Every structure is written in C-alpha cells, then in structure tokens.
Amino acid sequence: MGILFEDGNFALFRDGFLQTVELSAISALLALLIGTLLAAFRVSPVPALRAFGTVWVNVFRNTPLTVLFFAVVFGLPRLDVHFDNFTFAVIALSAYTGSFVCEVLRSGINTVPMGQAEAARSLGMTFGQTLRLIILPQAARTVLSPMSSIFIALPRNSAIAGAFSVSDLYFTQMTLTDRGYAIFAIFFWVALAYLAVSATVALLFRYLETRLEVAR
Amino acid sequence: MSSDSSVLTALLSGNEPGRTPRVSKSSSVLYDTPGPRARARYRAFGVLSVLGIAGLLWYAYDSLASAGQFSAAMWEPFQYTAVQQRIVDGLLDTLTAFGVAALLSLVLGALLAAGRLSDHKPLRAVATAVVQFFRAMPLLIMIFALYHSLFGTSPFWALVTGLTLYNGSVQAEIIRSGVNAVPRGQSEAAYAIGLRKTQVMLTILVPQAVRSMLPAIIGQLVVTLKDTSLGFVITYTELLYAGKLIASNTSTADGYPYIPVVIVIGTIYIGMCLLLTALAKWIEARGRRGANRRTPAAA
Amino acid sequence: MRTRRTIAAALSVLALTAVAACGKDGSPNAAAGDNAPKLPTYQVKTDVKLDGSKTWAAAKSRGKLIIGAKADQPYLGFEDLSTNTRNGFDIEIAKMIAADLGFSYPSQVEFKTVVSANRENAISQGQIDYYVGTYTINPKRKESVSFAGPYFVAGQDLLVRKDNTDITGPDSLKGKNVCSVTGSTSVKQIQPYVGADKKVTQYDTYAQCVDKLLTNEIDAVTTDDAILMGYGAKNAGKTKVVGKPFSKEPYGVGLNKDDQVLRNAISDALKAHEDNGDWKKAYDATLGLSGATAPAIPALERY
Numbered sequence: 152m153g154i155l156f157e158d159g160n161f162a163l164f165r166d167g168f169l170q171t172v173e174l175s176a177i178s179a180l181l182a183l184l185i186g187t188l189l190a191a192f193r194v195s196p197v198p199a200l201r202a203f204g205t206v207w208v209n210v211f212r213n214t215p216l217t218v219l220f221f222a223v224v225f226g227l228p229r230l231d232v233h234f235d236n237f238t239f240a241v242i243a244l245s246a247y248t249g250s251f252v253c254e255v256l257r258s259g260i261n262t263v264p265m266g267q268a269e270a271a272r273s274l275g276m277t278f279g280q281t282l283r284l285i286i287l288p289q290a291a292r293t294v295l296s297p298m299s300s301i302f303i304a305l306p307r308n309s310a311i312a313g314a315f316s317v318s319d320l321y322f323t324q325m326t327l328t329d330r331g332y333a334i335f336a337i338f339f340w341v342a343l344a345y346l347a348v349s350a351t352v353a354l355l356f357r358y359l360e361t362r363l364e365v366a367r
Numbered sequence: 368m369s370s371d372s373s374v375l376t377a378l379l380s381g382n383e384p385g386r387t388p389r390v391s392k393s394s395s396v397l398y399d400t401p402g403p404r405a406r407a408r409y410r411a412f413g414v415l416s417v418l419g420i421a422g423l424l425w426y427a428y429d430s431l432a433s434a435g436q437f438s439a440a441m442w443e444p445f446q447y448t449a450v451q452q453r454i455v456d457g458l459l460d461t462l463t464a465f466g467v468a469a470l471l472s473l474v475l476g477a478l479l480a481a482g483r484l485s486d487h488k489p490l491r492a493v494a495t496a497v498v499q500f501f502r503a504m505p506l507l508i509m510i511f512a513l514y515h516s517l518f519g520t521s522p523f524w525a526l527v528t529g530l531t532l533y534n535g536s537v538q539a540e541i542i543r544s545g546v547n548a549v550p551r552g553q554s555e556a557a558y559a560i561g562l563r564k565t566q567v568m569l570t571i572l573v574p575q576a577v578r579s580m581l582p583a584i585i586g587q588l589v590v591t592l593k594d595t596s597l598g599f600v601i602t603y604t605e606l607l608y609a610g611k612l613i614a615s616n617t618s619t620a621d622g623y624p625y626i627p628v629v630i631v632i633g634t635i636y637i638g639m640c641l642l643l644t645a646l647a648k649w650i651e652a653r654g655r656r657g658a659n660r661r662t663p664a665a666a
Numbered sequence: 667m668r669t670r671r672t673i674a675a676a677l678s679v680l681a682l683t684a685v686a687a688c689g690k691d692g693s694p695n696a697a698a699g700d701n702a703p704k705l706p707t708y709q710v711k712t713d714v715k716l717d718g719s720k721t722w723a724a725a726k727s728r729g730k731l732i733i734g735a736k737a738d739q740p741y742l743g744f745e746d747l748s749t750n751t752r753n754g755f756d757i758e759i760a761k762m763i764a765a766d767l768g769f770s771y772p773s774q775v776e777f778k779t780v781v782s783a784n785r786e787n788a789i790s791q792g793q794i795d796y797y798v799g800t801y802t803i804n805p806k807r808k809e810s811v812s813f814a815g816p817y818f819v820a821g822q823d824l825l826v827r828k829d830n831t832d833i834t835g836p837d838s839l840k841g842k843n844v845c846s847v848t849g850s851t852s853v854k855q856i857q858p859y860v861g862a863d864k865k866v867t868q869y870d871t872y873a874q875c876v877d878k879l880l881t882n883e884i885d886a887v888t889t890d891d892a893i894l895m896g897y898g899a900k901n902a903g904k905t906k907v908v909g910k911p912f913s914k915e916p917y918g919v920g921l922n923k924d925d926q927v928l929r930n931a932i933s934d935a936l937k938a939h940e941d942n943g944d945w946k947k948a949y950d951a952t953l954g955l956s957g958a959t960a961p962a963i964p965a966l967e968r969y
Contacts, residue, residue: 236867
C-alpha cells in the first residue's frame with residue numbers, strides 16, 4: 152500500500168487525480184449547458200429544433216462513449232478543429248453526458264403541473280420566460296436525484312479519456328502497472344481517489360436537495 | 368385534423384380550436400397556440416435553424432469529403448468477405464459478453480437488493496458498502512485491474528466480471544427502489560394476514576415492483592451493452608476491437624479509415640441500443656395499459 | 667452457421683449499402699510487380715525430437731504450434747484482414763523456426779495476436795509456444811521469459827512528415843508534439859528530449875499516432891526504426907523516417923523461461939536459416955520492400 156510514497160509516484164498520482172477532477176468539473180458544467188439547451192430545443196415550438204434535439208439525444212445516448220471518443224479525437228481534426236486531447240475529452244464527455252441531462256430535464260419538465268405554465272402564459276410570458284423563470288426552477292427540484300446519478304457517473308466515465316492520452320487517474324494506473332507495482336496496491340489508491348470524487352458529488356447533491364426542499 | 372388532446376390544450380389556453388396546429392402533447396403546455404404573428408416568427412426560427420443545422424452538416428460532410436473520408440479506398444476494406452466476417456465475429460463477441468454480463472448482473476443485483484432490504488444490520492451494511500463502492504468505480508479501472516490480476520488469461524472474464532460488478536450494483540439500486548415504491552399498504556396487508564418477510568417479498572412486492580422496474584432495468588442493460596466496448600483496452604475481440612484493427616491495418620492516401628469505421632461501428636451500436644430501448648418502451652406501454660385495466664382504483 | 671450468415675447479410679445491407687459489390691475476396695494490398703522479391707519457402711524437418719522440451723511436446727500432442735505475433739505492424743507482423751493471412755519479417759522468422767521444429771505452415775501453425783503489454787503473461791502461462799514480434803531482449807524481461815536470438819537489431823528512430831526539415835534527431839525535439847504507444851519504452855526514452863513541460867502523446871496503436879501525424883497534430887512518431895519503416899512505406903510520399911537510430915533494440919524470440927531445450931532448438935534454427943540465405947530472402951521480401959537494405963545479421967547470444 153505504500154507505493155504512493157515511493158519514487159515520485161505521489162506526483163504522478165496527484166497529477167492524475169487533479170486531471171480527473173478538472174476534466175470532470177469542466178465537462179459537468181458544459182454538459183449541464185448542453186443538456187439544458189437540448190431540453191429547451193426538445194420542448195420548443197420550432198419543429199426543426201425539436202427534431203435536432205431528438206436526433207442528438209438518440210445518437211449520443213446510444214453510442215458507446217469509447218466510440219464517441221474515437222469520433223471526436225480522430226474526426227474533429229478532419230473538420231479542421233484542432234485541440235489538445237484534454238479539450239477533445241471535454242467535448243466527448245459533455246456531448247455524451249449532455250444528452251442524458253437533456254432527457255432527465257425533459258422528464259422533469261413534464262412533471263411540473265400544467266397550471267404553472269398556463270398561469271405564466273396568462274401573465275403574458277413568452278416561451279423563453281416561461282421555461283426559464285417558471286418551469287425549469289421547479290423541474291430542477293424534481294430531477295435532482297436522477298441528475299445526481301448522471302454527475303456521479305461522469306467522473307467514472309471520464310476514465311476513458313486516459314486511453315486517449317489524457318494523463319488522468321486511469322493513465323496513472325496504467326503507468327504504475329507498467330512500472331511493475333502490485334496491481335492491488337495501485338487499485339487501492341486509484342479506487343480511493345474515485346470514491347472521494349463520487350462522495351463529493353453525492354454530498355453536493357444532498358446539500359442542494361436540502362436547500363431546495365427548504366425553498367419549497 | 369386536431370386530436371382530442373390538442374383541442375383540449377387549445378380550449379385551456381383560450382384559443383379557437385380550429386386554429387390548433389399539430390404540436391406534440393407534452394410541449395404544447397409551454398407555449399400558447401401561436402397566432403399569425405407568432406407562427407410567422409416560429410417559421411422564421413424554423414427556417415433559420417434548418418439552415419443552420421443544414422449548414423453545419425454540409426460543413427462536416429464537405430470537410431470529411433475533402434479530407435478523402437468518403438473516397439473508395441477508405442471504404443474498400445468493408446467490401447471484403449473476410450473483413451465483414453471479422454465485424455460479425457466482433458458483434459457476436461460483443462453480444463456474448465453482453466448476454467453473460469446481463470444475466471449475471473441481474474442475479475447479482477437481485478442478491479444485493481435482497482441484502483440491502485434485509486432486516487439484518489450487518490448484511491445490510493455489507494450490501495450497501497458493495498453497492499456504493501462498485502457504483503463509484505470506473506469500469507475501465509476495474510476491467511484493467513481485473514485483467515492484470517485475476518484474469519490475465521481471459522479478457523472475456525475480466526470484462527464480464529467488471530460489467531457484472533458495476534451493473535449488478537446499479538441493478539440492485541433499481542430493484543430496491545422498485546420494491547420500495549410499492550405502496551406500503553400492500554406489505555402491511557400481507558404481514559397482517561400472517562405472511563413471513565420472504566413471502567411478502569416474493570409473492571407481493573417483487574411481482575408488483577417488476578412492472579415499474581422493467582424500463583429502468585432495460586435502460587441499464589443498454590448501458591451494459593455499450594460498456595462492452597471497453598473490452599478493447601484488454602484486447603477482448605469485440606466489435607470496437609475489430610473496428611480498430613480494420614482501421615489500423617488499412618492505410619490509404621488520406622490516412623487511416625477511422626471515420627468510416629466509427630460510422631459503421633457506431634451505426635451498429637446505435638441500432639442495437641435503439642432496439643433495446645424500443646423494447647423498454649414497449650414493455651412500459653404494455654405495463655401501463657395492464658395497470659389501467661387490472662387496477663383501475665389503484666391511483 | 668446459418669445465423670452467422672444471416673447476420674452477415676443483414677450487416678452488409680445495413681452498413682455497406684454504398685458499396686456496390688459486397689463480399690469481395692482477395693486483397694486490396696495487391697502484390698507488387700512480377701520482379702518483386704519472393705518469399706522463401708522453408709523445408710519442414712521430419713525427424714525432429716526435442717527431448718525435455720515441455721512446450722514442444724505439448725505442441726506435438728496438440729498437433730499444432732501456437733505462435734504469438736503482432737497484427738498491426740506493416741512488413742513486420744501484419745494481419746491482412748481481407749485475406750485473413752499474416753505477413754512480415756517477424757512472421758517469416760516464426761515460420762522458419764516452425765519448419766525446423768517439425769511443423770508445416772499453415773496446417774500445423776496457428777498465429778495468435780498478443781499485444782506488447784501482455785507478452786510475458788502469454789508466454790509464461792503457456793498460451794503461446796513462442797513469440798516473435800519486435801520483442802526487445804532486456805534484463806528485466808529475462809526475469810520472466812527466455813530469449814533466443816537476437817535475430818535483428820532495431821533502434822529507436824523518428825517518423826516525420828515528408829516536408830519536415832527541422833526534426834533531424836532526438837535533440838531537435840524540444841517542445842515538439844511527439845507520439846508513441848502507451849507505456850512503451852520509446853516513451854520513456856524520448857520524454858527527456860521533449861522536455862518536462864511537454865507530455866508525449868500516447869495512444870494504444872501506432873496507426874493512431876501516424877494518423878495524427880498526417881493531420882498535423884503530431885510532429886513526430888517515435889519507436890523502433892523497423893516498425894517506423896513499415897509505416898513510412900505504407901504512407902510513402904507523406905512521411906519519412908529520419909534515419910538516425912539512437913538506441914539499440916535487439917529483437918529476440920520469446921519463450922518459456924525454463925525451456926532450455928527449446929531455446930537451443932530455436933537458436934539452431936535461426937542460425938541455419940541465417941546461414942543458408944533464407945534470412946536475407948525473407949528480409950528482402952518484407953522489410954526490404956520499404957526501401958531499406960538489409961542490415962548485418964547480429965550474432966546469436968546463446969546462454
């Protein structure tokens with residue numbers, strides 16, 4: 152178990168951990184943005200946007216993230232989009248996670264009582280105002296629990312970036328394995344790191360839940 | 368042409384029924400039935416977004432085409448029987464891993480759910496710890512560790528074990544919440560007529576829970592299916608592995624056919640997942656209809 | 667397998683609608699002209715008896731020799747997916763050894779793809795009888811497997827775009843984007859040249875690196891020159907090998923650590939085929955196609 156404190160392994164491990172956290176955090180924010188936008192598209196009065204949202208969600212939800220990484224890392228350069236592998240990973244992760252966020256939000260929107268939207272409309276609010284001021288805040292409350300599963304899954308999924316030249320925790324695990332350390336000793340520390348990340352996300356959502364419950 | 372529901376919406380929003388355009392039921396609540404000006408605006412929006420999306424698609428197509436991604440050489444490998452056979456073999460390996468992992472994860476999920484619902488505190492604690500641990504662990508990390516420790520000779524079992532541990536833990540949570548969602552009166556009534564806990568579970572709660580759980584369970588099976596693609600990191604010869612080999616062993620004037628491979632392999636995955644999702648939807652619809660028919664007063 | 671064929675048909679329709687002719691045979695990597703060097707054929711020995719070699723005895727009773735190889739290295743260990751055949755210099759070395767061990771190709775020889783990270787495992791657990799695939803002999807590996815050879819000496823080199831002039835060797839790599847395969851020794855050896863503030867890009871196949879080289883995201887791909895030559899030849903006109911190897915990588919045939927008898931037999935086989943000209947012929951018909959002339963045959967190390 153002491154491998155962490157030998158031969159400069161700690162620096163490698165720390166860098167991997169920070170990279171995983173950074174990748175997850177940025178992707179989470181972007182996924183939230185993409186998901187909200189897609190959800191708005193999917194309930195909007197413009198058929199073309201609805202169709203776009205539906206196609207996006209069906210494609211990205213049903214493609215394995217690994218395949219998506221291949222598409223992004225080797226596809227985007229052909230579209231003259233050149234980034235480093237970290238940015239590519241953020242794009243793949245948030246496009247993928249965004250489609251799940253969209254579906255959860257949409258089901259949340261459906262749980263908001265019709266009367267709310269009708270009341271908003273009778274006050275003369277537009278679609279955008281209704282969604283932004285009335286529906287989404289209420290929907291957010293009901294979707295907190297499924298949303299927390301999505302954002303606990305995100306750091307888990309981010310490990311795939313390690314296979315595409317991002318120096319995250321998976322990369323750390325590969326490197327240490329290659330250096331010949333006992334696999335269980337490596338797994339112990341890497342597992343601990345992921346548990347810490349997912350516990351933090353879970354706590355964050357629990358805090359949000361209590362906060363929003365008071366507001367109700 | 369207006370359906371019942373849109374008439375209703377139109378009435379509720381105080382508009383003339385005859386003018387109701389065809390909009391989907393779930394979305395129509397959010398905005399008024401558009402008047403002439405709004406309709407013009409939506410149309411403008413529609414045209415703009417169609418143009419925008421078409422522009423993006425055209426840009427993507429054009430760039431890929433000019434990068435030679437649609438050249439004959441890029442797609443040539445797929446013409447060969449041996450290559451097609453390799454894709455089919457990869458697909459079969461994917462489905463085998465999926466089938467075994469799906470079955471085992473459901474069994475593990477049921478066991479863990481039983482543990483989490485148990486009256487014995489230690490058992491509950493163990494089951495909870497197992498579920499929380501494996502739910503937080505990246506599958507890739509698990510598969511890699513399993514392959515380099517216990518299953519060095521068999522990437523198949525490393526993959527299946529990893530898939531089972533993770534998906535089993537998630538299935539356990541789905542089953543547990545399904546059982547918990549059955550109205551309390553059901554179990555109270557069952558206990559009142561003298562059934563033991565196991566009997567209450569097996570004869571009263573689980574059968575009712577299954578109906579509400581099935582879509583979620585199948586949804587998780589879709590995840591299981593997608594995650595089999597991680598097998599490529601430990602050289603399990605599944606679909607993505609086959610695709611990668613095809614890409615890396617075909618060099619053309621414009622590089623390696625990663626895009627054609629992603630298109631072909633991605634289409635197959637999407638097709639399979641959509642089939643499973645459709646199954647989930649069908650079961651859900653069937654369950655709802657059944658629920659309405661059999662227990663009209665339950666709501 | 668009726669279902670298999672049905673799925674194959676369905677798949678062809680699904681994915682290959684754009685392609686008029688489904689199910690071609692043969693290879694797109696069509697052979698060069700008539701005067702291209704031809705592969706040698708190897709006389710299979712008939713009265714082989716290796717007393718004391720467990721590996722050989724097991725292979726004999728199974729009726730088949732299982733050889734580990736690489737699948738994605740052009741002209742070295744390459745699997746032609748359209749014909750389901752393997753070719754390359756390593757494959758030829760494997761075949762000449764097989765012939766001397768009394769196994770005829772292809773009926774009694776089976777190749778199995780084993781990736782770098784898994785070689786020691788596959789050998790020590792007996793999944794393969796021996797391994798031929800750019801396997802550098804080094805002391806660390808000798809702790810878990812045994813080597814016959816070396817049969818070829820490669821050296822780490824760089825593959826760059828054809829029009830690149832500023833990369834002339836490892837010393838000109840400071841701050842450049844360099845790519846190699848995840849966890850390989852090439853990465854460790856090149857990182858100091860690139861500098862601490864620039865990470866070497868790592869994918870799990872060289873083809874991914876070369877593809878990135880072609881889309882200008884990578885400035886150089888680094889690994890053994892023998893491997894790079896193959897990629898260079900496959901992408902001729904777009905890439906070139908710098909040609910100044912800066913390490914020595916003696917390739918050996920990997921086999922079970924305890925099988926001294928088999929190791930001697932493989933060494934004898936290598937010696938015999940090096941002396942009778944097969945080695946040179948095999949080189950010319952494989953790696954030689956990339957334009958490089960055959961290097962000197964290294965002396966065998968028997969231990």
